[in-house]
Amino acid sequence: MAVLNVTLPDDMPEDSExxxxxxxxxxxxxxxxxxxxxxxxxxxxxxxxxxVHFSPAWEERREDDERFHAKLEKAATELGWIAKE
Structure with a gap:
């Protein structure tokens, strides 16, 4: 399993957004x-x-990410990996 190492900038703001x-x-x-x-x-x-998902910084990706998640969830349900609601 790959590990993502993140080096934080020295000037990280106090506000997370x-x-x-x-x-x-x-x-x-x-x-x-x-x-x-x-x-x-x-x-x-x-x-x-x-x-991060709901951050304005990533707003342009949110719709694509949600569409991808819905397709993934549908496929997993059809394969029986998750229970149908």
């Missing part, structure tokens, strides 16, 4: 942003994922 904007502007991807929020702000994985 500003941090996401900074990290994205520096070329960090969504997973690196999630990892950075967990390391810097002590967030749970769920909280960090939610904040």
């Amino acid at each position: 500003q941090a996401i904007l900074l990290l994205k502007s520096l070329g960090y991807g969504k997973i690196a942003c999630i990892k950075a929020l967990r390391e810097r702000y002590g967030m749970s994985l769920a909280d960090a994922k939610k904040q």
Whole structure:
């Protein structure tokens, strides 16, 4: 399993939303942003994922990510990997 090492900038803002904007502007991807929020702000994985997903910094990707998740969930249900609701 590959491990994503994230080196945080020295000038990380106190505000986590500003941090996401900074990290994205520096070329960090969504997973690196999630990892950075967990390391810097002590967030749970769920909280960090939610904040990055709904961040204005990643707004242009949100719709595509949600569409992908829906397709993945549908396929998993059809294969019997998850129970139908």
